[in-house]
Amino acid sequence: MTDPILYLCSKRRIGAGSCAGSGSLELAAALKAEIAKRDLTWDVRLSPCLGYCGEGPNLKAAPDGPMLHGCADAGAVLDRLQRDWRRK
Template sequence: MTPTLFICVNRRRGAGSCSGGGAYEVMAVLRTEIEARGLGWDIRLSPCLGHCALGPNIKASPNGPLLHGCTDGKEVMARLLEWRRG
């Protein structure tokens, strides 16, 4: 099954949120990394994943981790590749 990354892009007024924390910028890096590797993974925009104070948050599917503090796209990519290697 093709991996799908659900990236929270929620914005909360007056509070920390994934969008405000750089989720779109991380998503752009991940798109580039995935394309450069020819992985064909899907990326979907997600509503709030319920861990706003720990964001930006990304849920990997199927059965992947819920990653917190996703501010560095290359570091997130490394964590995701580790997940896929098992």
């Protein structure tokens, strides 16, 4: 089974809602720390715009995972993904 990859939008748009403007870069660091703490083999990668700019930070889980909007808390994001998508 392929290890999960969390693609986190890192786009910053001046004068409009955007993921970086909503804290996605800080969230990426928090997700990496939380993944290590949980001893998961998941990866976090920054992505270009995912097309939901006003709802960020946005995250797409792969392979075949959900798109999450308004991701603010790393622990809550991982709790949800582990509960609803992948357990390891």
